[in-house]
Amino acid sequence: GKTSPAVFIFVATAPIPPPETELEQAVRAVRLAYERGEAKPAREALLHWARLNWVDQAPVNLTQLAGRFEGALNTGLLALDAALYSPTPLPWNQVNLADLLPPAKAQPDRHQGAR
Numbered sequence: 263g264k265t266s267p268a269v270f271i272f273v274a275t276a277p278i279p280p281p282e283t284e285l286e287q288a289v290r291a292v293r294l295a296y297e298r299g300e301a302k303p304a305r306e307a308l309l310h311w312a313r314l315n316w317v318d319q320a321p322v323n324l325t326q327l328a329g330r331f332e333g334a335l336n337t338g339l340l341a342l343d344a345a346l347y348s349p350t351p352l353p354w355n356q357v358n359l360a361d362l363l364p365p366a367k368a369q370p371d372r373h374q375g376a377r
Contacts, residue, residue, distance in 0.1 A: 285314050293360035301346050301354060308339070311363065335362040 282290070288311035295304035305324060312327050313320040321327040324346075328339035338359045345354035 288314055289360050289363055296355045296358040299355055
C-alpha cells in the first residue's frame with residue numbers, strides 16, 4: 263500500500279514538550295480531578311502538591327492548606343473539605359483550583375545574582 267511520507271515527516275518534526283516536573287504533574291492531577299468532579303482524588307492531588315511546595319512543613323489536610331492562602335483558593339479548598347465530610351452533596355468544583363495554584367517557588371540561584 264502507498265503511505266504518504268509527509269505523515270512521518272510531520273511526526274518527526276513535531277516539537278517534543280519538555281518533561282513535566284513533579285509539580286506540574288501534581289497540578290495536572292488537580293485539574294483532572296476537578297474536571298471529573300472527583301473530590302477524594304482532588305484532595306489527594308492538592309495535598310501532594312502541597313508536600314512538594316512545603317517539604318519541611320507540609321499541611322496535613324485541606325484546612326491547613328487553605329490557611330496558607332486567601333481569596334478564591336482559600337474558599338475553594340474549604341469548599342472541597344466541606345464537601346468531603348458533608349452527608350449531603352455540596353458544590354465544590356465550580357472553580358478549577360489548578361488555575362489558582364501559585365507557580366512553583368523559583369530557585370533563588372536561578373533568577374537572582376549574588377547580593
